[in-house]
Amino acid sequence: MPINLQMPALSPTMEEGTLSKWLVKEGDTVSSGDLLAEIETDKATMEFEAIDEGVIAKIVVAEGTDNVKVGDVIAIIAEDGEEVSDVEAAPAPKATAKPAVKAPTPAPASKAEPAAAPQKMEAAVDGRVKASPLARRLAEQKGVDLAAVSGSGPSGRIVKADIDSAKGGTAPVKSETATPVPSAAPAPTATSGDFDIPHSTEKLSGMRKTIARRLTEAKQTIPHIYLTVDIELDKLLKLRGELNKSLEPRGIKLSVNDLLIKALAVALVQVPKCNVSIDGDQLKTFERADISVAVSIPGGLITPIVTSADSKSLSQISTEMGDLAERAKAGKLKMHEYQGGTASISNMGMFGIKNFDAVINPPQAMIMAIGAGQKRPHVIDDSLQIATIMSATGSFDHRAIDGADGAQLMKVFKELCENPLGMLA
């Protein structure tokens, strides 16, 4: 039997992707593990491996094709002894086709990975979300992403009640025809007809849609509270200078951010009530701190993760972060490298931003927003002096974290930054 090669779901929320490049051509013999194609998702470009052996009999979807739906047949592999002509005639039924793709290996940190419950992951990987017909239609109408809903029906089937209790607006934006605007309602669209201001338009990229969806979801579903502290940074800067001097022979240069990642991770482990995630009616408390670091990349933002940052050395964190940031900018991160994390850090100090409130990255329950370290007048020992002060604002999911616990985390973070030897020991 010829094998239908289907468009794989490379992330739990992936519905379609771009087949950017074929790495094989018709007639090539492939075996399990061979790279077949590069596929661009809403988040990254990923490589697609074979799990079956055979000859590429036919490439169905040409490279460079956008919006290829998950589950669509993209190529046909003939097994040993099969004629390619047999394959041409073979029907390619979508539903019975054998998924010929190895699921992307989940992050090694699966225990501490709140990004997706295991069953949701599976559901998405085999391309099937169990949901009642009515639930599917309601999800479409309300703009709810089924992959993000956990089902209360038999075997986790998503039913009407699950959609009713889910918040709308989390689904990837569909084309306008999918959600018709009632003609009577005044459409608040700012199309070019409404304004004569010269402008250009472009279609939202997959990443932009994901950012839009996730930020909307976060602000609509998470009651944020914000706690700000001013931190004296001089000791930390001094320590960084000394460490960098001694690390020079190894070619390692610590950034302030590397130290702050470490400080946040250590603080989270010391205040476990802030190292949590709400999952339905359960609260998960994590036993280590995986820090998602906001990295600005062309066309958007991505959050690669420094796993177990609480127990890694500063040089390890620095090296890892350098590699992650570089690959993030090249769009080469693997899914497990940017999905998960127990809390986030976002630093806008380099732009001179004094302080800001960041949006929590669900299902995480906190994010630390770092402002610029600036020389400011500062009262030290009852006299006005000059010190390098950095404002940091933690955003906390108030459903999961009480104000006092959040304040405790901010206090520990401040102490670690002001007495940085504490985070090394």
Add this chain to the structure above:
Amino acid sequence: MSKSYDLIVLGSGPGGYVAAIRASQLGLKTAIVERENLGGICLNWGCIPTKAMLRSAEVFHNMKHAADYGLVAEKISADLDAIVKRSRGVAKQLNQGVTGLMKKNKIDVVMGDGTITAPGKLAVKTAKGEEELSAKNIIIATGARARDLPFAKADGKRIWTYRHAMTPPEMPSKLLVIGSGAIGIEFASFYNDIGVDVTVVEMLDRVVPVEDEEISKFLEKSLKKQGMTIMTGAGVKSIDAGDKGVKADIEDSKGKIESHDFSHVIVAVGIQPNIETIGLDQLGVEPDERYHIKTDEYCRTNIDGIYAIGDCTAGPWLAHKASHEGVIAAETIAGGHPHAMDVNNIPGCTYCHPQIASVGLTEAKAKDAGYDVKVGKFPFIGNGKAIALGETDGFIKTVFDAKTGELLGAHMIGAEVTELIQGYTVGKTLETTEAELMNTVFPHPTLSEMMHESVLDAYGRVLHM
């Protein structure tokens, strides 16, 4: 020494005995207490024996119309005694079936009146004296009885409840049925079919008032055509029962009171739960505003370890609802995770002639609930099988939420609809939309094709109209 169990079920009707079987399957040591007949009202005095009688009425009806089918049936008549005898035989067979099921599932049957004396303690007055039982959990499944009219106490001679109507002392000549719910209308239909002059008095403005309004209207017309007298919006003011008959003062919908003579009266004005003598007050089990036991969706009362199912709780008061609750309660007790009961997915069947079956919201209730509805309808006259059967009276109506395509309700009247409704019930439970129903292939030639056509009609796509 009191015998102790994991679970004692008080009452062995379709709720209680099913709960006991499920509990036993789940490994609970179970006893069931019954004061009268295993199987309760349903098997012995309700659903089943009445269906046996209605079957006789149906066969008789067909015999009277034999000529329509090219058949000759002469000198036909109904023998009420023989009909009742058959009905009792059917009940007996099923009663023995339940006895066998209890034995097979190793459930201890204790015959007697049970009273809960404390949480987990039950005293049963048996023929041999009082027996003490104890259990970690108790399911109350004591059912209900016919509600009395204060001025027309049933005596079994001239004034009957369903129970007397099922084993009548004599053939009535002119029958008054008070109440046109399922029970009243089934007996009215039975006696009308076997040749009795029947009058139905309904307080509300239409017969079978829980059904869709169009169903009520169709049924009333059909029953009148069969010779029944129907008075809606009317009330019986007084009943004077003598040796030879009954005098009833009936106020009609215009407020005019007239006196009518009948040979017998059937009182079918609803039910009253059997919960007064089982010790609930001392325990503090809370009743609801209609004095049924208050339970949550897993059949738990406000007292730990005490559950209640079926007719002694809130409606609908149907055997299959009781059985389903029995399973939910048993699974909850055994630590399982049963699904919660959804009242909108419980079908109802009435075996009058023509039959009625429905599930979910009526059109009016759907609109009251704020739905923008799409309604489809298909008549029996448009269906080949119905014409071949000679059963062209009736229709199937479907109600959809115009916005989401959710099947909100289905309402049927006509031959065999009680066997059809389950198709829609399965669909509703699986949360179907119109699309799946339209995409379903219905076999030809069957009455079920009308179910398809009704859905198609709701979306302007009906084929055979």
